[in-house]
Every structure is written in C-alpha cells, then in structure tokens.
Amino acid sequence: MSDTYEPVIVGFLCNWCSYRAADLAGTSRLHYAPNMRPIRVMCSARVDPQFVLKALREGADGVLIAGCHPGECHYVEGNIKALRRYKLLQRLLAQFGIEPERVQIVWASASEGNVLAEAVDRMVEQLRALGPLRWQETVLGGDGHGPVEAGEPAAEEV
Amino acid sequence: MADKGKFAMYWAASCGGCEIAVLNIGEKILDVDANFDIVFWPCAADFKYKDVEGYPDGYIDLCLFNGAIRTSENEEMAHLLRQKSKILVAFGSCAYEGCIPALANLTSKEAIFRTAYLESPSTENPDGVLPQPVTQVPEGELHIPEFYETVKSLDQVVSVDYYIPGCPPEPHQIIAVLDAIIQGAELPPPGSIIGAGTVAVCEECPLEKHEKAIKRIYRPYEKRPEPGICLLEQGIICLGPATRSGCGARCPQVGMGCRGCYGPLDGVEDQGAKFLSAIASVIDVGEPGGEEADLDREIEAVMESLADPAGTFYRFSMAHSLLRRARVNGSGDGEGGTA
Numbered sequence: 354m355s356d357t358y359e360p361v362i363v364g365f366l367c368n369w370c371s372y373r374a375a376d377l378a379g380t381s382r383l384h385y386a387p388n389m390r391p392i393r394v395m396c397s398a399r400v401d402p403q404f405v406l407k408a409l410r411e412g413a414d415g416v417l418i419a420g421c422h423p424g425e426c427h428y429v430e431g432n433i434k435a436l437r438r439y440k441l442l443q444r445l446l447a448q449f450g451i452e453p454e455r456v457q458i459v460w461a462s463a464s465e466g467n468v469l470a471e472a473v474d475r476m477v478e479q480l481r482a483l484g485p486l487r488w489q490e491t492v493l494g495g496d497g498h499g500p501v502e503a504g505e506p507a508a509e510e511v
Numbered sequence: 512m513a514d515k516g517k518f519a520m521y522w523a524a525s526c527g528g529c530e531i532a533v534l535n536i537g538e539k540i541l542d543v544d545a546n547f548d549i550v551f552w553p554c555a556a557d558f559k560y561k562d563v564e565g566y567p568d569g570y571i572d573l574c575l576f577n578g579a580i581r582t583s584e585n586e587e588m589a590h591l592l593r594q595k596s597k598i599l600v601a602f603g604s605c606a607y608e609g610c611i612p613a614l615a616n617l618t619s620k621e622a623i624f625r626t627a628y629l630e631s632p633s634t635e636n637p638d639g640v641l642p643q644p645v646t647q648v649p650e651g652e653l654h655i656p657e658f659y660e661t662v663k664s665l666d667q668v669v670s671v672d673y674y675i676p677g678c679p680p681e682p683h684q685i686i687a688v689l690d691a692i693i694q695g696a697e698l699p700p701p702g703s704i705i706g707a708g709t710v711a712v713c714e715e716c717p718l719e720k721h722e723k724a725i726k727r728i729y730r731p732y733e734k735r736p737e738p739g740i741c742l743l744e745q746g747i748i749c750l751g752p753a754t755r756s757g758c759g760a761r762c763p764q765v766g767m768g769c770r771g772c773y774g775p776l777d778g779v780e781d782q783g784a785k786f787l788s789a790i791a792s793v794i795d796v797g798e799p800g801g802e803e804a805d806l807d808r809e810i811e812a813v814m815e816s817l818a819d820p821a822g823t824f825y826r827f828s829m830a831h832s833l834l835r836r837a838r839v840n841g842s843g844d845g846e847g848g849t850a
Contacts, residue, residue, distance in 0.1 A: 402784035406833040423803055433806070437791035440810045441820060445787060448617060448821035450838030492838045494661070 360414040360480035362473065364389040365400045369427040370462045371419035377466030385470035386477040389417060396420065397458075398431035402442050405456055414486045415455045415476055419469060422460040432460070454479040455486065516572035516692075518547035519563075520602075521592055522554060523578030523585035524612040524662065529603040530554040532679035533575070539686050546693045547573070551592075560588070566595050573692060575602040575675075579612040579830060580663040584656035593669040598698075604678040604772045606665040608782075609830025611678075613662040616829045616836035617821055620660045660839075664830045673699070675706040678772035678827060681758050704774075708756030711776060712769050716751055716760035720744065724795035727816040736766040743768070743793060748823055753779070753786035772827045781833045783824035790817070 366372040372393045378385065390413075394400060397420030405416045418439060420432040439458045446456060457476055461469040522530065534540060534555075550571055551558045574596035580586050593599050604610035615623055624641050628634060646653045665671055675688060684706035692698075699705060708715065720741040729746045736742055742749040742763055749768030751760065755776050762769050775782035794813045796806055817823070825832055 402787050403779075403781045403833065406781055406784055410833050423806060433796060434792060436806070437794050437796065437810055438788055440807075440814055441787050441791050441817075444814060444817075445783070445820045445824065448819075448837060449834050488834065488838075493835060 358481065358485055360388050360477055360485070361412065362389040362415045362417050362476060362480070363408040363413040364391045364417040364419060364473070365394050365397065365404065366391050366469075367397045367399075367420040367427075367432075368393055368395045370421035370425070370465075371397075371459075371469060373463035374419070374461040374466050374469040377463065378470045379466075381466050383466055383470045385474050388477045388480075389473045396426065396428050396431035397435035398426075398428065400435060400438075402438055405442060409451065409455065409486060410488045412487075412489070414483075415457070415480045417472065417476055418456075418458045419461050419472070420458070422462055425462065451486070452483055454483060516547045517550045517570060518543065519549070519551035519571045519574040519592065519596065520554070521551065521574065521576050521578070521588055523576070523588060523606070523665075524581035525578030525603065525605045526611075527554065528679040529575075529577035529605075532603070532677075532682060533685060536682045536686050536689070539689065542693060543689060560591070563591055563595055568594055569597050571596040572598065574599050576600065576665055576671075577603040577606050577679075579605040579609050580659070580665060580668050581612055581615075582656040582658055586659075586668055589665055589668045598672045598692075599665075599669070600673045600675055601665040601671045602675050603680055604676060604774065604827045606671075607674045607676050607831070608774055608828045609662055609664050610772070610827045613664070613828075613830035614822055614826065615662050618837065619839040620658060621839075624658075661836050662830050667830065672701045674702075674704045674774075676704060676755060676773045677707070677758060678770075680706055681761075684757055704755070704777075706757065707773055709777060710756050712751035712754045712756050712758065712760050712763070712773070715756045715758075716741075716763050716769075718742065718760075718763055723793040725793050725813065726795050727813055728790075729816070730818060731767070738766070742766070743790075748790070748817075750782075750786050750824075750826075752789040753782050770826050771824075774828060774831075782828040783821070783832055786824045787820070 366375055375391055397418055400418050408416050418435060420435055421427065423432055426432040436458065442456060443453055447453065459469065459472040461472065520530065520533065549556050550566065551563050574592050576589065576592060576599060578585065580589060601607045605612055628636055628641050629639055642655060642658065644655060644657045675684065677684065688706045718741045719739055721744060723744045725746045727746055728748060734745065734747060736745055736747055747768050749763055750771035751763060751769040753775065754769050754771045755773040757773055771782060771786065775785065779785050794810060796809050
C-alpha cells in the first residue's frame with residue numbers, strides 16, 4: 354500500500370489507431386504514467402456508455418476513450434458517434450456530480466504514441482487534483498441508503 | 512372456501528396508480544375474488560400491519576408490492592411481506608426500478624425537505640419545523656418513519672420472485688399474469704420479468720419510421736407532433752428504442768413520446784445509458800469531413816436543446832441504474848443542470 358493516491362484510469366483504446374499509439378509509445382520507450390488500464394475495443398464507437406458508468410461505479414477514478422481522428426475512422430464515422438455520445442454523457446455526468454475531467458476523449462492516430470502518453474499524463478494529474486471517486490463508498494454508502502460522512506478516508510488509502 | 516389462495520397488495524412510495532390498474536382489469540377482478548381471499552390491501556380493504564404480523568410465514572400466496580423504498584416504513588413492510596409471502600411480485604415501475612420517486616436520487620434529502628417544508632411558495636412554516644423521526648410530547652414519544660437519503664427498488668431491499676413493469680402495468684398484462692396463476696400454469700423461473708414483451712417499444716409502435724437526423728430537440732409544449740410519423744424523427748424525445756415492449760406503444764400513438772416506464776430490455780443494465788446512445792446516434796452533424804471545432808459546436812448546439820438529460824433518460828430507472836444516485840457531498844451541486 355503506497356501512501357499517495359494513485360488514480361486508476363480505465364482506457365478504452367480503439368484497435369486501429371489508439372491501441373497502436375499505445376504500442377508505439379511502448380516500443381518508443383516513452384515514459385508516461387502507468388495509471389491507465391488499457392482495454393482494446395474495435396472502435397471508439399464500441400464504448401457503450403454503460404461501460405463508462407460501470408467503470409466509475411466499480412472503482413475507476415476516470416475513464417479515457419481514445420480513437421482515430423475525425424475523418425480517419427476505420428469504420429468511417431464510428432468516432433463521430435463516440436464523440437456525440439461523449440458530449441451527451443458529459444452533461445449527464447455533471448448532473449450526477451461527476452467532474453468533467455473524469456471522463457475524457459482523445460484522438461490519437463497510430464503514429465501518435467506521444468499524444469496518447471501526454472493525454473494519460475495530463476489526466477493523471479487532473480485526477481490527482483480531484484482526488485479519488487470511490488462511488489461505492491461515498492455515494493452509495495454502506496447500505497446504499499446514504500453517503501458516508503464526507504472526508505472519511507477508506508482504510509487502504511491512508 | 513379453505514382452498515382459496517391468499518392475496519395481498521401493498522403500496523410503498525407510490526402514487527396509487529398500480530392499485531387502480533389492478534381494479535381496472537374489469538370483470539376479471541371477479542376471478543381474483545373467486546380465487547383469492549384478500550388478506551391485506553390497504554387501498555381496498557381494512558387490514559392492519561398487526562394482522563400481517565400475525566400470519567404464519569409464507570401464508571400469503573401472491574403479494575403484489577408496488578412502490579419504491581423511500582422510508583423506513585416502506586423497508587419494514589418489504590421485509591414483513593417477503594417473510595409472509597410465497598410469491599412476492601415487484602409490481603409496477605416503482606417497485607421494479609424506482610420510477611418517479613427515485614428521481615429524488617438526483618438531489619439530497621436535505622434539499623427535498625428544504626423545498627417541501629421551507630421554500631415552496633405554498634408553504635406556511637414560520638418556525639421552520641422539519642419532520643423528526645422522534646418527537647417528545649407531554650404524552651410521551653412520537654415516532655414517524657425515517658426518510659432515507661436514497662430511494663431504492665424493492666429488490667435492493669429484499670429478494671423478489673417476479674417483476675411486472677409499467678407505470679402502471681397495462682390491464683391486459685395484469686390479466687395475463689393473474690390468469691396464469693389462477694389456472695396453475697407453470698411459473699417462469701424466479702427473477703423473471705413477466706407481463707411484458709421482449710422487444711423494444713418501437714417494434715410495437717405503428718408510427719412510420721425513416722432515417723433519423725435531428726437538429727434540435729423539442730420539449731412537449733414546443734411542438735405539435737405530426738401524426739403518423741416517428742416522434743424521435745421529429746425531434747421529440749421518445750424512449751421507445753431503449754424500452755421494453757408490452758404496453759402496445761400507447762403513448763407514442765397519441766403524440767406523447769415513450770417515457771420508458773417498462774424499463775430496459777433483456778441484457779441491458781442501464782436504460783438511461785442505452786437511451787443516451789440512441790439519442791446521440793440521431794443527432795445530425797452534417798456531412799463527414801468538416802472541421803473538428805465545427806463538429807463540436809454543432810453537437811453542443813443540439814445537446815443544448817435537451818433539458819435535463821438525467822431526468823429524461825432515467826425517468827423510471829434511476830434506482831436501478833448503474834450510478835443509482837447523484838453525489839451530494841462531492842463537488843456536484845446535487846441540483847442537476849450542466850457543469
């Protein structure tokens with residue numbers, strides 16, 4: 354158990370661009386924060402908003418959706434679909450009291466390992482500033498009927 | 512008459528519409544009377560909680576439980592009726608997934624009390640008295656149920672045998688379920704959703720559907736729907752694509768978009784997220800290949816016309832959704848609205 358809070362980011366990376374960008378970041382030996390847990394999806398449009406909500410509820414502090422640049426989608430417009438969902442999801446999450454920085458979208462082509470790495474680094478810093486989300490404990494509470502007292506840290510995080 | 516089944520119906524946090532729906536099954540109610548003894552039904556017959564407590568466990572053959580779990584009284588009754596019932600049915604959208612009462616999960620108990628007891632224009636409460644679980648009076652202590660921070664569905668409190676969705680369930684669906692039970696038909700596996708369809712409302716809906724691409728979203732008062740054409744296509748919110756069928760698409764046929772009361776389809780955990788996908792997909796962003804900034808602006812402009820996404824997408828399913836409630840002690844204001 355470390356003394357500092359390490360944000361957990363669930364990253365949905367599209368097979369055609371962003372997963373390859375992550376590969377490139379690795380083979381280029383770029384140094385970036387190891388906080389992202391990458392999940393390869395065939396397209397950013399495959400990211401059902403349910404995946405994002407579930408990740409946040411089950412312990413992720415943030416979710417990063419990464420896809421091809423608009424106009425470069427392997428499925429022509431999948432990323433535009435992802436973008437539309439993302440914009441609407443941001444509005445929805447705001448109503449739930451979830452900060453916009455917790456769910457981000459980034460376009461990183463297969464040659465842009467640095468773009469993906471920078472996005473992860475930036476997001477980790479933002480999440481560090483926001484602090485942990487801990488939806489189960491702080492929002493649903495022990496019995497789910499109410500939140501536990503604010504500011505009461507979970508044992509494993511102190 | 513000893514072989515008659517025992518029937519109970521209870522309302523927790525609900526509007527009473529489910530009771531009306533049961534009475535609304537017409538002459539079939541006589542079959543219910545012929546086959547069941549009513550042993551508890553606060554809306555229709557005079558029994559006390561004490562009577563239910565006196566029944567042996569499993570005494571009630573069929574208990575239709577409607578209403579969400581909002582107070583400690585609701586929760587106590589849920590436990591009591593679970594213990595006394597052979598078949599406990601979450602009847603109607605409130606018991607099944609929270610429904611309108613669970614929209615309170617978008618705010619806090621404190622904010623609800625503030626509005627209801629202090630700030631609403633019709634409230635006269637100069638001393639600022641709020642309901643207290645325990646009050647001292649000269650005669651002794653008075654107790655009222657505790658008002659919970661979060662509204663829950665019935666199955667988040669006790670185990671439930673079946674779910675009958677709908678706000679309220681349609682009479683023909685109630686009849687089908689009651690008939691099956693009365694005739695001793697083999698019951699589906701516990702946990703099943705009964706009295707509903709398996710496809711989306713759109714499949715039952717006779718409105719004509721074309722390619723959808725909408726430039727803005729209209730609230731019901733802003734537009735008179737063109738008859739015979741899919742409402743979503745006209746920019747009027749209709750949750751048909753993300754809602755279980757079984758109602759016969761009655762609302763869209765009279766120009767009122769589906770509100771989603773039959774809940775999510777099989778395999779869907781979060782109806783709101785699914786509807787979010789559906790509505791995002793019909794937003795018109797023009798021809799592909801435009802500038803990214805223009806794209807952002809166009810999408811934002813359409814989104815701007817959608818008031819209250821959370822309340823719209825989760826109108827009936829908040830308690831059963833993935834996030835279940837808004838954060839009230841974080842940086843969210845708990846008041847809804849956009850960031």
